Amino acid sequence: xxxxxxxxxxxxxxxxxxxxxxxxxxxxxxxxxxxxxxxxxxxxxxxxxxxxxxxxxxxxxxxxxxxxxxxxxxxxxxxxxxxxxxxxxxxxxxxxxxxxxxxxxxxxxx
Amino acid sequence: xxxxxxxxxxxxxxxxxxxxxxxxxxxxxxxxxxxxxxxxxxxxxxxxxxxxxxxxxxxxxxxxxxxxxxxxxxxxxxxxxxxxxxxxxxxxxxxxxxxxxxxxxxxxxx
DNA sequence: ACTCTAACCTTGCGTAGCAAGACTTGCAAT
DNA sequence: ATTGCAAGTCTTGCTACGCAAGGTTAGAGT
Numbered sequence: 387x388x389x390x391x392x393x394x395x396x397x398x399x400x401x402x403x404x405x406x407x408x409x410x411x412x413x414x415x416x417x418x419x420x421x422x423x424x425x426x427x428x429x430x431x432x433x434x435x436x437x438x439x440x441x442x443x444x445x446x447x448x449x450x451x452x453x454x455x456x457x458x459x460x461x462x463x464x465x466x467x468x469x470x471x472x473x474x475x476x477x478x479x480x481x482x483x484x485x486x487x488x489x490x491x492x493x494x495x496x
Numbered sequence: 497x498x499x500x501x502x503x504x505x506x507x508x509x510x511x512x513x514x515x516x517x518x519x520x521x522x523x524x525x526x527x528x529x530x531x532x533x534x535x536x537x538x539x540x541x542x543x544x545x546x547x548x549x550x551x552x553x554x555x556x557x558x559x560x561x562x563x564x565x566x567x568x569x570x571x572x573x574x575x576x577x578x579x580x581x582x583x584x585x586x587x588x589x590x591x592x593x594x595x596x597x598x599x600x601x602x603x604x605x606x
Numbered sequence: 607a608c609t610c611t612a613a614c615c616t617t618g619c620g621t622a623g624c625a626a627g628a629c630t631t632g633c634a635a636t
Numbered sequence: 637a638t639t640g641c642a643a644g645t646c647t648t649g650c651t652a653c654g655c656a657a658g659g660t661t662a663g664a665g666t
Contacts, residue, residue, distance in 0.1 A: 388583070392590045395509020395653070398622050399502065400598055407601040417644055426597045434623045436646055441622090459631040459644055473498075478602050480502045485595060487536045488510055491517040492588050505622070508653050527613055544654045546615055551653095569613055569662040608666085616659075621652100628647075636639080 390430070397428060401438060402447075403477040404428050406470050409448060415461035439464065447473055500540070507538060512548060512557075513587040514538050516580050519558060525571040549574065557583055 401423070408414060408422060416436065423429040442448045447470035454460035466474075511533070518524060518532060526546065533539040552558045557580035564570035576584075 389586055389590055392509065392513075392587055393594060394623065396590060396594050398508040398653080399505020400594075401623080404598060404601050407605040410605040415644080416646090420644095426601075427594065428597060430624060431626090432645085433625060433627095433647090438622080440646085457632080458642090461644070474605065476499055477502055480499055480506060481598065481602070484503060484506050484510075484537065487538060488514060488591065491514050491536075492591070495517040495520040495584065504654065508622080511654075525613080526615090530613095540655060541657090542614085543616095543656060543658095548653085550615085567663080568611090571613070610663105610665085612661100612663090614659105614661075617657090619655085621654095623652095624650085626648090628645105630645080631643085632641105633643105634639105634641085636637105 393427070394430070397434075400481075401428060401434060402442065403474055403481070405435075405438065405442065406447065406466055406474040406477075409464060409466040410471070410474065413451070413463040413465045415453075415463045417461075419464070442470070446470075503537070504540065507544075510591075511538060511544060512552065513584055513591070515545075515548065515552065516557065516576055516584040516587075519574055519576040520581070520584065523561070523573040523575045525563075525573045527571075529574070552580070555579075 404423065404426075405419060408419060414422075416439065417432070419439075420429065420432045420435050423435065424431075429435055439448065439450075443450055443464075446467055448464045449467050451463045451465065452460055453463050514533065514536075515529060518529060524532075526549065527542070529549075530539065530542045530545050533545065534541075539545055549558065549560075553560055553574075556577055558574045559577050561573045561575065562570055563573050
């Protein structure tokens with residue numbers, strides 16, 4: 387239980403860029419992203435993802451496209467935009483730097 | 497500016513355990529912690545630290561002690577408790593695992 | 607007395623993740 | 637045909653955290 391609470395807070399602010407990283411390989415639709423992120427332990431439920439995608443859409447980080455060509459119910463595919471790519475780069479820098487500081491502290495505490 | 501916003505969200509849930517890691521070396525008082533964390537880029541102002549210390553106190557992760565022996569106004573020194581030590585260990589595991597996932601995504605997105 | 611500074615703490619706010627569930631659509635079996 | 641199921645999208649209400657700004661207390665120097 388306590389571990390879930392730790393993870394929940396750690397995920398804040400990371401998830402958005404994980405989505406961008408996933409999309410940098412190509413379009414994906416909502417549930418596909420959700421399954422992938424769940425497998426990686428980066429979300430606990432879809433309840434995090436859909437509101438996030440809506441925000442990212444509004445901020446121009448991703449570009450959605452309805453696709454009803456296949457079988458089953460229509461899917462909304464998301465593609466990363468140029469703005470999104472820039473944000474991903476900026477995140478990588480901040481993440482690396484902050485991660486190094488945290489690792490340094492954890493190392494030192496053993 | 498955008499980088500600060502990224503960092504702000506990344507810090508969520510990390511700060512608490514950075515404080516524990518710092519205290520695992522020995523007692524420290526509020527402003528001392530604040531200065532250290534600011535230098536490391538882990539907080540933006542004391543406004544994050546004091547409410548956090550209050551929470552950690554209530555949860556039994558740290559044990560405060562007033563010290564008025566020195567010069568200047570009395571300082572409140574914080575020591576890590578056994579519960580805090582356990583939490584720090586739990587965090588280290590979650591952090592390592594989640595960090596590996598994020599790194600894997602960032603690597604793959606290049 | 608007055609001011610300065612170290613040190614402590616409070617208030618109000620924005621935002622992100624989550625659990626739970628609602629709504630819709632196609633498909634398959636009876 | 638109708639029922640049921642599963643995939644897919646989205647909404648609501650909640651909680652918790654970091655932050656900026658500012659307020660409080662106490663000792664030290666003039």
